[in-house]
Amino acid sequence: MDQFHVWFTQARGEGLAEPNAMALATVEPRGVPRVRIVLLKGYDRAGFRFFTNYRSRKGRALLENPNVSVVFPWHPIRRQVSVSGRAERLSEEENDAYFRTRPHGSQVGAWASEYQSSPVRDRAELEERFGQYERTWTGAAEIPRPEYWGGYRILPSEVEFWQGRADRMHDRFRYRLRSEEGSGQLWDIERLSP
Numbered sequence: 001m002d003q004f005h006v007w008f009t010q011a012r013g014e015g016l017a018e019p020n021a022m023a024l025a026t027v028e029p030r031g032v033p034r035v036r037i038v039l040l041k042g043y044d045r046a047g048f049r050f051f052t053n054y055r056s057r058k059g060r061a062l063l064e065n066p067n068v069s070v071v072f073p074w075h076p077i078r079r080q081v082s083v084s085g086r087a088e089r090l091s092e093e094e095n096d097a098y099f100r101t102r103p104h105g106s107q108v109g110a111w112a113s114e115y116q117s118s119p120v121r122d123r124a125e126l127e128e129r130f131g132q133y134e135r136t137w138t139g140a141a142e143i144p145r146p147e148y149w150g151g152y153r154i155l156p157s158e159v160e161f162w163q164g165r166a167d168r169m170h171d172r173f174r175y176r177l178r179s180e181e182g183s184g185q186l187w188d189i190e191r192l193s194p
């Protein structure tokens, strides 16, 4: 995570568009992979956090199989970071705390999209739902978090740092988690052939 922090800080400093956008792969029933972009909303020694709808396709996939893989595609600085690990749901407290920081419209939108990834008739139906929830929460001190909306923490077991270099002679460093002792983690680090 120290190494990730160094690179993430640099990616932000370089002014990359959405350096926190990451492609998240999950395993669907029968072992079929599926990938989509989500936003990294925080990280620390415990892992990487993102938020979504637990009823979404990814949410349903993660119930059956918590294994995930993530890639940060930082093309302008010729870097990528790939992570493999397991996703676990965040606590109610963590979910509430993050939901409270979201803009009003995004909070209403979470209510309007109760079944993320399921078919809807048309745009008008969505807008109608949005309008209904706007009215429901008019005058409320705060909009509560729908119970189906929340986040995950990805607990990494492997993280690879890739730096593009001339002649396709790239630098690749793979960190693999050997063991966790108390709060300390032991990682094996290897250089990989490009």
Ligand SMILES: Cc1cc2nc3c(=O)[nH]c(=O)nc-3n(C[C@H](O)[C@H](O)[C@H](O)COP(=O)(O)O)c2cc1C
Binding pocket: 018, 021, 034, 035, 036, 037, 038, 039, 040, 050, 051, 052, 053, 056, 057, 058, 059, 116, 117
């Ligand atoms: C730049 C970008 C960021 C996104 N961030 C999120 C996010 O943080 N959470 C989320 O649920 N969907 C996010 N989405 C939408 C997802 O890519 C995806 O369409 C949605 O989560 C449904 O995925 P699923 O059907 O595989 O569950 C983002 C899309 C883009 C293009």
Ligand SMILES: Cc1ncc(COP(=O)(O)O)c(CN)c1O
Binding pocket: 039, 051, 052, 102, 106
């Ligand atoms: C449906 C959805 N949910 C969550 C997020 C990420 O969280 P936030 O809206 O709080 O930035 C996104 C970001 N594109 C999103 O599209």
